[in-house]
Ligand SMILES: Nc1ncnc2c1ncn2[C@@H]1O[C@H](COP(=O)(O)OP(=O)(O)OP(=O)(O)O)[C@@H](O)[C@H]1O
């Protein structure tokens with residue numbers, strides 16, 4: 001009955017309705033389902049994390065965060081990100097540059113290789129490093145005799161993070177650079193610019209929004225990576241635990257407030273990334289579109 | 295500056311894009327590279343620029359072997375087909391780019407650079423638009439910014455790849471005339487690529503006709519148009535008709551009819567007769583002419599184009615008549631080419 005009423009009420013618009021538009025009922029139904037889904041799977045867990053962390057008040061929240069081990073985990077996470085993100089920035093730009101602007105043998109293979117970290121489980125990524133640097137590996141004895149500690153130490157964590165987050169920058173840039181082609185660079189060269197000047201004044205400005213976007217995603221993953229880091233870290237408290245690992249340890253010890261407090265920080269990082277990403281998209285979508293269009 | 299291309303061969307993974315190409319470009323000359331798509335025009339231009347390196351052969355700038363010089367060292371101005379303006383820079387910054395990136399010793403002062411860039415923008419009639427970004431310009435305006443940018447470095451040679459390719463017919467015509475003016479005023483040695491024969495013939499001092507990676511003919515527009523030296527050039531430049539004929543005793547024959555054209559000194563045998571639609575005279579007689587029935591007539595601007603069915607040769611030709619000459623379909627017309635060329639196959 002209600003459905004009948006609406007159709008008669010909107011009889012005029014029915015006539016001119018575009019073929020692709022749905023009835024009101026279907027539209028609101030779909031929106032409703034989507035909202036429920038988002039609420040159930042995204043908002044609710046986030047809210048749970050925050051309320052759990054604040055259960056005993058903000059005072060407790062800050063106390064648990066200033067616990068030396070937790071604090072060390074935060075420091076380590078920042079350190080890893082500070083090393084891994086710039087490295088992948090450079091690697092990513094170099095790889096994208098090579099793939100997009102040059103012709104060489106094995107290019108398709110290299111492109112596939114860049115995607116590898118995305119396609120294998122992070123745990124496997126971690127295990128690769130254990131196989132490479134572990135005491136039973138080829139390199140292991142040599143490293144040991146020279147007193148170089150890679151596994152279960154900061155270098156291993158950095159390596160695993162770099163490996164896992166490698167594709168973000170490169171994958172963002174490759175299609176962008178391919179679309180832009182090489183004529184801008186050739187124009188700069190023909191005007192007398194050196195290779196470096198060409199990169200700095202022409203290529204970089206052309207890709208900067210894509211690059212920023214890639215770096216943002218890369219950073220989020222670098223700070224949040226669990227699987228690969230978990231395998232190589234050794235979980236030494238106060239030394240080789242990053243924030244995600246620390247959350248797990250605290251949680252397993254039934255230290256819920258502390259676990260959720262650290263989780264809150266990670267969640268905030270995710271939110272911040274999202275906000276920055278949307279800001280970037282909003283503010284520069286026109287320019288990104290323009291630079292893709294040319 | 296004088297540019298000489300000597301016996302250049304260029305292969306892209308075995309495929310020869312250019313084959314034994316030689317070309318002398320005189321200082322201050324405006325030269326057109328004309329040819330169908332894929333004939334190697336862009337490749338030749340990029341080889342001169344140093345954006346590609348030849349598989350074999352040498353490019354000389356003046357008396358210097360430029361082959362060992364990089365693009366930067368050759369000091370050329372290149373205008374790309376799609377302009378390749380730096381989109382994040384203003385028009386002024388685009389034009390100044392070549393000067394601002396020079397090492398400190400050779401770089402003019404900031405004011406000097408600005409002054410020169412503004413002068414160039416004035417030359418290309420873009421004064422007042424210096425603060426715009428490329429996205430805020432029309433196609434024709436971008437084209438002119440690209441030209442100003444290339445000229446800012448006082449290039450040895452100015453290379454333009456289909457400079458008007460992306461513009462509509464009206465703007466093309468205007469810019470064409472304007473490019474000639476700029477060239478006459480600045481005197482840069484200029485090479486431009488085009489596949490538009492009108493553009494090449496109207497604009498250039500000399501035209502280089504290319505086909506399939508080879509140079510077919512080099513000459514002034516008059517030479518190219520009036521004395522094409524190969525069937526390809528004849529067919530490619532302007533309108534043309536082809537008839538199968540036979541040479542016998544210094545006369546041209548179609549089947550058993552003499553067409554009243556004497557070809558003294560030509561060896562006997564079959565040949566192809568090439569002539570242009572307007573290089574004909576109408577005749578009344580029955581012998582010593584080419585006769586055909588009117589298949590179709592079209593009025594094109596100041597002339598009447600008549601398509602004739604030449605029964606004897608079993609083919610069609612098109613001739614141009616004055617507009618006052620009215621013909622009805624299937625009426626008979628007899629004519630004789632006044633200017634023609636024979637090619638053997
Ligand atoms: N980088 C390349 N790799 C492989 N083949 C190429 C390359 N550049 C050009 N070619 C080939 O060389 C030939 C000549 O190309 P070129 O671009 O010089 O033609 P063009 O005369 O400029 O044609 P158009 O009028 O279409 O621009 C073409 O057959 C083309 O496919």
Ligand SMILES: [Mg+2]
Pocket residue numbers: 335336337487
């Ligand atoms: Mg071309």
